[in-house]
Amino acid sequence: MSGNNEKRDVFDAIADPTRRRLIRLLAEAEEIPLYELTTQFEMGRTAVSKHLNILKEAGLVLDRKVGRETRFKLNTTPLKEIQDWVAFYSRFWSANMLHLKQLLEEEEEA
Structure with a gap:
Protein backbone atom coordinates (compact mmCIF):
# COMPACT_ATOMS: atom_id res chain seq x y z
CA MET A 1 0.00 0.00 0.00
CA SER A 2 1.52 3.25 -1.06
CA GLY A 3 -1.14 5.86 -0.41
CA ASN A 4 -3.55 6.59 2.40
CA ASN A 5 -6.59 6.22 0.15
CA GLU A 6 -5.61 2.84 -1.26
CA LYS A 7 -7.07 -0.29 0.23
CA ARG A 8 -4.99 -3.34 1.01
CA ASP A 9 -5.44 -6.25 -1.37
CA VAL A 10 -7.96 -8.76 -0.01
CA PHE A 11 -5.85 -11.71 -1.17
CA ASP A 12 -2.85 -10.29 0.68
CA ALA A 13 -4.96 -9.80 3.80
CA ILE A 14 -6.17 -13.41 3.92
CA ALA A 15 -2.78 -14.91 3.02
CA ASP A 16 -1.75 -15.21 6.67
CA PRO A 17 -3.18 -18.13 8.72
CA THR A 18 -3.62 -15.91 11.79
CA ARG A 19 -5.75 -13.48 9.82
CA ARG A 20 -7.81 -16.33 8.35
CA ARG A 21 -8.41 -17.56 11.89
CA LEU A 22 -9.45 -14.07 12.95
CA ILE A 23 -11.92 -13.98 10.06
CA ARG A 24 -13.33 -17.34 11.19
CA LEU A 25 -13.72 -16.12 14.78
CA LEU A 26 -15.39 -12.93 13.61
CA ALA A 27 -17.70 -14.89 11.31
CA GLU A 28 -18.85 -17.03 14.23
CA ALA A 29 -19.81 -14.01 16.34
CA GLU A 30 -21.71 -10.83 15.69
CA GLU A 31 -19.09 -8.65 17.34
CA ILE A 32 -16.05 -9.42 19.50
CA PRO A 33 -13.99 -7.16 21.77
CA LEU A 34 -10.23 -7.08 21.26
CA TYR A 35 -9.46 -8.62 24.65
CA GLU A 36 -11.63 -11.63 23.78
CA LEU A 37 -9.94 -12.12 20.41
CA THR A 38 -6.53 -11.89 22.04
CA THR A 39 -7.32 -14.84 24.34
CA GLN A 40 -7.70 -17.06 21.24
CA PHE A 41 -4.04 -16.65 20.22
CA GLU A 42 -0.63 -17.30 21.68
CA MET A 43 0.50 -13.76 20.95
CA GLY A 44 0.10 -10.42 22.59
CA ARG A 45 -2.60 -7.83 22.14
CA THR A 46 -0.33 -5.69 19.93
CA ALA A 47 0.29 -8.53 17.48
CA VAL A 48 -3.43 -9.35 17.26
CA SER A 49 -4.15 -5.65 16.72
CA LYS A 50 -1.66 -5.51 13.84
CA HIS A 51 -3.40 -8.43 12.13
CA LEU A 52 -6.78 -6.78 12.69
CA ASN A 53 -5.48 -3.54 11.18
CA ILE A 54 -4.41 -5.38 8.03
CA LEU A 55 -7.88 -6.91 7.77
CA LYS A 56 -9.38 -3.49 8.41
CA GLU A 57 -7.26 -1.93 5.63
CA ALA A 58 -8.68 -4.55 3.25
CA GLY A 59 -12.20 -3.67 4.36
CA LEU A 60 -12.75 -7.10 5.92
CA VAL A 61 -13.09 -5.85 9.49
CA LEU A 62 -15.08 -3.01 10.98
CA ASP A 63 -14.45 -1.66 14.46
CA ARG A 64 -16.19 0.59 16.92
CA LYS A 65 -15.35 2.01 20.30
CA VAL A 66 -17.56 1.21 23.26
CA GLY A 67 -16.13 3.18 26.15
CA ARG A 68 -12.46 2.18 26.38
CA GLU A 69 -13.07 -1.08 24.53
CA THR A 70 -12.74 -1.70 20.79
CA ARG A 71 -15.12 -4.21 19.27
CA PHE A 72 -14.64 -5.84 15.89
CA LYS A 73 -16.98 -7.44 13.38
CA LEU A 74 -16.57 -9.03 9.99
CA ASN A 75 -17.49 -7.27 6.77
CA THR A 76 -17.96 -10.05 4.21
CA THR A 77 -18.40 -7.80 1.16
Missing part, protein backbone atom coordinates in the same frame (compact mmCIF):
# COMPACT_ATOMS: atom_id res chain seq x y z
CA PRO A 78 -14.70 -7.87 0.13
CA LEU A 79 -14.74 -11.69 0.25
CA LYS A 80 -16.89 -11.58 -2.90
CA GLU A 81 -13.72 -10.80 -4.87
CA ILE A 82 -12.20 -14.07 -3.66
CA GLN A 83 -15.39 -16.00 -4.30
CA ASP A 84 -15.51 -14.67 -7.88
CA TRP A 85 -11.87 -15.60 -8.47
CA VAL A 86 -12.35 -19.14 -7.18
CA ALA A 87 -15.62 -19.53 -9.10
CA PHE A 88 -13.80 -18.92 -12.37
CA TYR A 89 -11.53 -21.91 -11.70
CA SER A 90 -14.31 -24.17 -10.45
CA ARG A 91 -15.18 -25.04 -14.05
CA PHE A 92 -11.83 -26.84 -14.28
CA TRP A 93 -12.58 -28.85 -11.15
CA SER A 94 -16.04 -29.68 -12.44
CA ALA A 95 -14.62 -30.81 -15.80
CA ASN A 96 -12.06 -33.02 -14.05
CA MET A 97 -14.71 -34.57 -11.82
CA LEU A 98 -16.94 -35.26 -14.81
CA HIS A 99 -14.02 -36.90 -16.62
CA LEU A 100 -13.24 -39.01 -13.54
CA LYS A 101 -16.89 -40.07 -13.27
CA GLN A 102 -16.88 -41.13 -16.92
CA LEU A 103 -13.70 -43.15 -16.44
CA LEU A 104 -15.13 -44.91 -13.40
CA GLU A 105 -18.35 -45.70 -15.22
CA GLU A 106 -16.38 -47.14 -18.15
CA GLU A 107 -14.36 -49.31 -15.75
CA GLU A 108 -17.57 -50.62 -14.13
CA GLU A 109 -18.99 -51.56 -17.54
CA ALA A 110 -15.81 -53.37 -18.59
